[in-house]
Amino acid sequence: DGGITQSPKYLFRKEGQNVTLSCEQNLNHDAMYWYRQDPGQGLRLIYYSQIVNDFQKGDIAEGYSVSREKKESFPLTVTSAQKNPTAFYLCASSTQGSPFFEQYFGPGTRLTVT
């Protein structure tokens, strides 16, 4: 049963702490993406990776970091430098980073930082 797993679904952290969000896919997709959704806004791209051991910044990468050591996994770390970390985080993957391939999304992680 292929899909994208994000864990946990809800995450609470104190301000000043780093936190890592998990994203795993068993679709054998090459490309993976991290988005952030805020109320009333669309999805904004944080980071993406088209191949293992390589990744690029998206539109709002400041305060975030990623790694891509395995094809199946693309964890996102929200660092204490991110000024507004509370948001709904979505991970996605696609068959390749080329055009005309839709992205498949995980269920998301809602992060609340107080």
Next chain:
Amino acid sequence: DQQVKQNSPSLSVQEGRISILNCDYTNSMFDYFLWYKKYPAEGPTFLISISSIKDKNEDGRFTVFLNKSAKHLSLHIVPSQPGDSAVYFCAAQDGSSNTGKLIFGQGTTLQVKP
């Protein structure tokens, strides 16, 4: 700089009638467009897409129309059903970038009343 805009935050229609969701874009390099449907606290699911070489694509109750000269696309749902109530995002891709990156609109919340 919002390259993809959905100017209607919400839309309410009666069950059985047509729902029309609109999306405008500014970047003439976009050549692939997608619609996603999203329920609260879940990841978006792919609905339908269209490439810039076409002006219409149909899949069951869903039809997407593309007007390149106006840089406008629309999603028609006929007939609308209560289960269609969700947030709908349009997204655009510049195929020449070869990154697979999607640029999303802000979303339109559709409510279908029984």
